[in-house]
Amino acid sequence: xxxxxxxxxxxxxxxxxxxxxxxxxxxxxxxxxxxxxxxxxxxxxxxxxxxxxxxxxxxxxxxxxxxxxxxxxxxxxxxxxxxxxxxxxxxxxxxxxxxxxxxxxxxxxxxxxxxxxxxxxxxxxxxxxxxxxxxxxxxxxxxxxxxxxxxxxxxxxxxxxxxxxxxxxxxxxxxxxxxxxxxxxxxxxxxxxxxxxxxxxxxxxxxxxxxxxxxxxxxxxxxxxxxxxxxxxxxxxxxxxxxxxxxxxxxxxxxxxxxxxxxxxxxxxxxxxxxxxxxxxxxxxxxxxxxxxxxxxxxxxxxxxxxxxxxxxxxxxxxxxxxxxxxxxxxxxxxxxxx
Amino acid sequence: xxxxxxxxxxxxxxxxxxxxxxxxxxxxxxxxxxxxxxxxxxxxxxxxxxxxxxxxxxxxxxxxxxxxxxxxxxxxxxxxxxxxxxxxxxxxxxxxxxxxxxxxxxxxxxxxxxxxxxxxxxxxxxxxxxxxxxxxxxxxxxxxxxxxxxxxxxxxxxxxxxxxxxxxxxxxxxxxxxxxxxxxxxxxxxxxxxxxxxxxxxxxxxxxxxxxxxxxxxxxxxxxxxxxxxxxxxxxxxxxxxxxxxxxxxxxxxxxxxxxxxxxxxxxxxxxxxxxxxxxxxxxxxxxxxxxxxxxxxxxxxxxxxxxxxxxxxxxxxxxxxxxxxxxxx
Numbered sequence: 001x002x003x004x005x006x007x008x009x010x011x012x013x014x015x016x017x018x019x020x021x022x023x024x025x026x027x028x029x030x031x032x033x034x035x036x037x038x039x040x041x042x043x044x045x046x047x048x049x050x051x052x053x054x055x056x057x058x059x060x061x062x063x064x065x066x067x068x069x070x071x072x073x074x075x076x077x078x079x080x081x082x083x084x085x086x087x088x089x090x091x092x093x094x095x096x097x098x099x100x101x102x103x104x105x106x107x108x109x110x111x112x113x114x115x116x117x118x119x120x121x122x123x124x125x126x127x128x129x130x131x132x133x134x135x136x137x138x139x140x141x142x143x144x145x146x147x148x149x150x151x152x153x154x155x156x157x158x159x160x161x162x163x164x165x166x167x168x169x170x171x172x173x174x175x176x177x178x179x180x181x182x183x184x185x186x187x188x189x190x191x192x193x194x195x196x197x198x199x200x201x202x203x204x205x206x207x208x209x210x211x212x213x214x215x216x217x218x219x220x221x222x223x224x225x226x227x228x229x230x231x232x233x234x235x236x237x238x239x240x241x242x243x244x245x246x247x248x249x250x251x252x253x254x255x256x257x258x259x260x261x262x263x264x265x266x267x268x269x270x271x272x273x274x275x276x277x278x279x280x281x282x283x284x285x286x287x288x289x290x291x292x293x294x295x296x297x298x299x300x301x302x303x304x305x306x307x308x309x310x311x312x313x314x315x316x317x318x319x320x321x322x323x324x325x326x327x328x329x330x331x332x333x334x335x336x337x338x339x
Numbered sequence: 340x341x342x343x344x345x346x347x348x349x350x351x352x353x354x355x356x357x358x359x360x361x362x363x364x365x366x367x368x369x370x371x372x373x374x375x376x377x378x379x380x381x382x383x384x385x386x387x388x389x390x391x392x393x394x395x396x397x398x399x400x401x402x403x404x405x406x407x408x409x410x411x412x413x414x415x416x417x418x419x420x421x422x423x424x425x426x427x428x429x430x431x432x433x434x435x436x437x438x439x440x441x442x443x444x445x446x447x448x449x450x451x452x453x454x455x456x457x458x459x460x461x462x463x464x465x466x467x468x469x470x471x472x473x474x475x476x477x478x479x480x481x482x483x484x485x486x487x488x489x490x491x492x493x494x495x496x497x498x499x500x501x502x503x504x505x506x507x508x509x510x511x512x513x514x515x516x517x518x519x520x521x522x523x524x525x526x527x528x529x530x531x532x533x534x535x536x537x538x539x540x541x542x543x544x545x546x547x548x549x550x551x552x553x554x555x556x557x558x559x560x561x562x563x564x565x566x567x568x569x570x571x572x573x574x575x576x577x578x579x580x581x582x583x584x585x586x587x588x589x590x591x592x593x594x595x596x597x598x599x600x601x602x603x604x605x606x607x608x609x610x611x612x613x614x615x616x617x618x619x620x621x622x623x624x625x626x627x628x629x630x631x632x633x634x635x636x637x638x639x640x641x642x643x644x645x646x647x648x649x650x651x652x653x654x655x656x657x658x659x660x661x662x663x664x665x666x667x668x669x
Binding site: 230328330 | 401455
């Protein structure tokens with residue numbers, strides 16, 4: 001297993017390397033002069049030229065890439081032209097907020113998706129199954145930012161018991177930073193009021209991100225439950241006197257989770273992409289908004305850094321997914337051991 | 340004849356399946372009696388309703404497609420079909436058990452043999468009122484059960500997954516799951532159909548020994564008359580959802596009465612004969628529109644007028660020998 005994880009990590013490094021080359025050049029082919037955008041229309045031609053030289057923009061692409069890679073290997077992702085700060089600092093500030101949001105919504109979609117999937121699989125073709133199918137279609141078809149606005153209207157504007165924007169109320173002091181996840185940090189520091197406040201803030205954006213995935217994962221789980229329920233082994237478990245609850249939530253759920261977990265890795269990328277819009281609606285001070293801003297500003301170093309980080313997160317999440325799948329499915333594990 | 344209450348008595352069982360095309364009238368009045376410590380065979384072509392019969396007894400017919408439309412199934416005098424749903428698991432954990440056709444399909448692919456077998460044992464022991472059984476005890480009990488079926492190295496097998504085992508070993512695992520100490524009636528649905536002939540023989544002998552040792556009753560379902568001749572005392576011949584003949588196994592081979600049984604016996608390939616044995620002309624009827632009267636009449640050489648109109652009841656030919664055929668109206 002360890003050997004497999006090691007190999008996968010090395011594999012991911014190669015992918016990230018390829019990705020960095022690709023995005024590095026794409027960012028530079030895009031029309032517009034980054035130095036001019038950064039300095040504004042009032043700067044003189046000499047000033048712009050000077051910045052270009054500083055950023056090695058006057059040199060050929062491969063040379064630029066060489067300079068960039070050298071500093072990245074030294075742990076320096078460069079400076080952002082937009083925030084005028086080292087990109088590492090920006091990431092440090094914005095990334096945890098987005099990861100917190102994305103993971104929360106991942107968790108929500110996991111729990112709700114599985115529960116609704118198992119129930120509608122077990123109660124196939126009943127009113128519950130029909131209702132969950134209808135909700136699923138609506139959920140998949142509605143863009144997450146529309147869900148976000150809808151939830152915002154109901155819970156914050158009309159009912160008014162959930163705060164509309166931000167990560168935490170302005171009057172609250174954020175807890176000392178340990179993980180960068182506000183709710184977690186609040187609990188670590190023992191400031192449960194802060195943690196609760198953070199939870200209230202995150203619930204709407206996380207849920208609007210999760211809706212489509214709850215629907216999709218629920219449907220996948222349902223169909224594999226329905227599929228597996230007709231398998232002889234389920235009949236055998238029942239005949240041999242294993243209690244129904246244990247048959248459903250142990251013997252039926254484990255094999256049925258395999259396809260769902262596999263698509264969850266891919267879903268993770270969609271959640272990050274959708275977070276761009278949802279963060280905008282909820283004014284979430286996160287990485288996705290930062291990413292959009294730097295792209296619109298042709299902030300070269302920041303664009304490359306953003307894409308790489310998302311790529312790295314995606315690679316790690318999918319590695320985790322593959323490990324989980326191989327724990328669920330001994331057939332995969334045994335195959336691997338066999339070569 | 341023994342007069343005590345039989346262990347299992349299926350009376351006039353009717354089962355229908357609803358499918359897209361209409362209603363399949365699969366079981367059309369099945370009568371089977373199994374007494375204590377008795378070894379009974381149930382023989383018939385593929386699709387004649389053997390599996391549906393035992394699924395009805397076990398109450399695992401697919402719902403809502405399948406429906407029991409008539410009859411009773413008495414276990415020790417109590418009708419399984421009218422029992423409270425919460426009483427059924429107790430029966431399954433205690434005296435009633437089954438082995439299915441495909442050993443790979445009847446084992447859960449993502450749990451080890453030990454996890455599955457252990458869980459079954461745990462619930463069965465709990466049902467007997469044994470309390471506070473340790474995991475270790477369950478494991479050693481599971482290993483003992485495997486050893487009894489002739490499984491080599493049972494401790495190691497407990498840690499493996501079904502895909503790692505050969506077909507014969509899988510079926511040994513299934514037999515261990517089914518043959519707990521408390522089981523009084525074992526329904527074995529073609530337990531060796533998917534195995535090599537040599538393994539088939541080994542496993543059947545082992546199964547037979549175990550059943551004998553424990554005094555378990557067995558209903559052995561098979562489409563092979565050879566297996567049934569070797570291992571059972573009494574036999575039921577089934578055709579298209581009805582029992583057409585029943586008698587002592589030896590008597591059936593010496594003196595078959597029903598035309599279907601006779602035809603079936605002719606299909607056994609003989610080592611000394613030339614070429615292949617004769618088949619039975621025609622095919623098993625369509626259950627959507629089964630033939631009027633006796634369901635076998637379109638394939639029967641001795642069909643009479645009455646056969647096309649009325650379904651024959653069982654006519655006794657003495658000595659526990661019953662044939663459902665108008666030829667024996669007497």
